[in-house]
């Protein structure tokens with residue numbers, strides 16, 4: 001019972017850190033694709049007196065990656081309903097050209113403003129609509145969620161690290177005598193701390209398996225029927241086989257740090 | 272005969288030199304000698320032994336053991352030196368979660384001997400200290416006298432150059448004490464091992480010639 005408790009006291013905080021690491025990975029991946037859809041879905045509207053080629057736009061600002069002219073005939077048909085053919089021709093002659101511009105990346109409102117300024121340098125361009133405010137609010141919310149989650153993950157990692165060190169101190173106490181006896185008889189560091197390493201490695205393996213298991217479950221059972229678009233759309237990004245390696249690597253790293261902390265604070269201890 | 276231990280102007284202290292225990296001590300101990308160290312409690316007997324196995328670094332002077340000056344020894348070298356020492360404690364310092372056999376061959380395990388050699392040696396050593404029946408037991412299942420025999424067996428297991436014992440019989444009755452003295456005399460006589468024993472009472476039945484040092488008022492003096 002005490003044995004199990006001792007291990008849980010180490011495995012649980014380790015798991016908390018690994019969960020944080022995995023959440024971070026998953027969040028980075030899904031938000032990447034979310035950012036992409038935000039970028040892809042976004043267009044800037046430009047009104048121009050004369051037709052403008054994409055290269056001309058790009059000369060004005062390098063963030064622009066594509067331009068799509070809105071069919072003028074469609075506009076005419078809407079604007080000139082019930083108007084005679086000849087007068088609709090007149091309208092067409094004075095009607096400006098409309099373009100939807102897409103950008104290469106997700107930009108801040110201020111950066112959108114700069115693009116607007118750059119475009120307005122061209123005398124043909126009469127008007128640029130960035131739709132900055134609606135774009136901005138979804139971006140802000142997105143950035144806020146991202147920030148909060150990262151803070152939470154860091155906070156959890158710090159608390160967990162303290163718990164791990166606490167548990168390590170208990171181990172240190174439990175193994176102190178043996179390690180001292182071995183040291184007196186000339187055992188090198190690796191041999192003295194061998195048991196600690198073995199115990200901690202086993203716990204690292206368990207923690208990795210548990211966390212991977214949780215994410216496997218989330219990916220294959222929970223995600224599909226969660227009904228949350230961003231999750232089901234990004235099911236692939238939720239957990240990838242390579243993550244097991246990252247998790248195990250992180251666990252081993254934490255374990256090595258923890259064991260060395262114990263071993264070295266045992267050193268030089270007078271009896 | 273070569274000097275196994277040589278102290279010159281040896282000073283030992285705790286608290287970064289603030290608490291001086293032994294000051295400017297000079298003595299030489301040769302191979303195969305049996306040495307008793309006595310002195311009032313708190314005089315620094317254990318402190319001297321700690322310095323001899325490198326647990327306490329001399330503050331000044333030199334303390335040469337087996338050719339190494341412990342005042343300037345490197346960690347690796349000290350580890351090596353310790354594998355040639357058999358150390359015995361008043362409180363045995365056995366590893367209670369290990370079997371008696373495993374305790375006995377700890378020095379062999381540290382030296383990297385195969386488990387076959389460890390097993391054979393464990394049997395030989397346990398027979399030597401008359402504990403053949405107890406190899407699979409754990410230390411706390413044994414009496415104090417038996418535990419100290421395990422301690423002696425462990426100290427002897429790698430044929431050490433020097434045995435350092437800190438009140439090895441301090442917790443034992445007369446009968447058990449005599450068994451321990453016998454074993455140590457035997458090691459000195461048969462294996463030519465140098466033996467240093469801290470004790471508050473030199474055994475009355477002791478057949479070997481021995482030297483006797485007293486630690487008092489920070490000094491180490493030989494009694495003739």
Ligand SMILES: Nc1ncnc2c1ncn2[C@@H]1O[C@H](COP(=O)(O)OP(=O)(O)O)[C@@H](O)[C@H]1O
Nearest residue numbers: 270285286292311312313314315316317318319
């Ligand atoms: N780790 C230590 N730190 C500071 N003082 C110590 C330490 N160990 C022992 N002492 C002090 O050194 C003196 C000698 O102790 P010790 O060598 O154990 O005496 P003894 O002759 O009884 O074995 C004592 O006054 C003791 O309190």
Ligand SMILES: [Mg+2]
Nearest residue numbers: 316317318437
């Ligand atoms: Mg003492």
